[in-house]
Amino acid sequence: MLRKPRPDTQVATPQNLSPSMSRKSSTNEKRKISRVHLGRIQFTNEEMDVEPDPNEKITQYDFFMAASSGKLKTVRKYLDDGGDVNTKDTCKRTALHRAALYEQEEIVKLLLERGAKVNSSDKLSNTPLHWACRGTNLEVVRSLLKYNAKINTKDMLLNGPLHVATRVGFVECVDYLLECGANLNDKDSEGDTPIHDAVRLGRPKVVRTLVLHGANMEMKNKTGKTAVDMVQAWYNNTKQALAMAEEERERKGLDAEKLAMELQNVQCETSGEASDVDSDKSQSLDDEAKDKVSPLGLKLDLNCIDDKSLDKIEEVMTPSEEDLKSFPSSRRGSRLIIFQKHSSKPSSPTVEGAKTP
Known part of the structure; x- marks a missing residue:
């Protein structure tokens, strides 16, 4: 049941809201069309590309959302109306960063054609190529490298695009980056090379690709561990875990056997008592028959x-x-x-x- 407002209470409408409240309400309405999923925004059917109103001005927010969700017509109208293709959000990310992350191949090509800076860095020094390597669309990576994206550029933690592709298990991207000249033995802030990351995260296909390209297995990180040492440590830890599991299984087996014996003894005692009861009962029936x-x-x-x-x-x-x-x-x-x-x-x-x- 809806509660009626008091006569002296002013009902909140878009006309009497303050500018900050109106802007917050508008933002909340726009966020209803999307939801957070696995660290990214997963857009619903309402985000399909439709022809924008020619009389409506595309805002910077709409431009970023369109680049992320694949609304090519909205992005083109924003640029045609004189919008800045390299405008940044609070994290210093451009529309190209967003389009590369969400694997919007056509929008990436449009932004690059309109003059987007391919090596623009955000607050964490990530370039669009870093974000593209987090996805699964190799064509986006190719488009960025075609426009001279720096293949060995590093973020604040000294991670290159090859580190990123290795950690997410993007095998095709790893192979393509190496063919284009990525540094195979480049180290991050902890001294780990891509082969260290692949071994630690359990990426066997990536490990095979790196080894075939000639990764140095003897390079040590800041803890003095090589990739081979990490494999050996993983083997020892796995062997120890399996031994502990076997001991636990044997212990549970002995406990189960002991429990079974106890149950058997209880059943024998119960059956003995039951036989005594049956014999007493049969005796009483015989006595009853005699006194019939x-x-x-x-x-x-x-x-x-x-x-x-x-x-x-x-x-x-x-x-x-x-x-x-x-x-x-x-x-x-x-x-x-x-x-x-x-x-x-x-x-x-x-x-x-x-x-x-």
């Missing part, structure tokens, strides 16, 4: 019944004439004689309450 009471109210011993008791049982169980008439003739024989009198008298009476003859 007949429908006549007499406690009978099934092994011996005297004539008097048998007469009473026969009197009750013998069918009447009406029952015989209503019963099917095919089954009468099974009901005619249910009990037969014993030819000999029992040796001793066992029916409670019965008198001896």
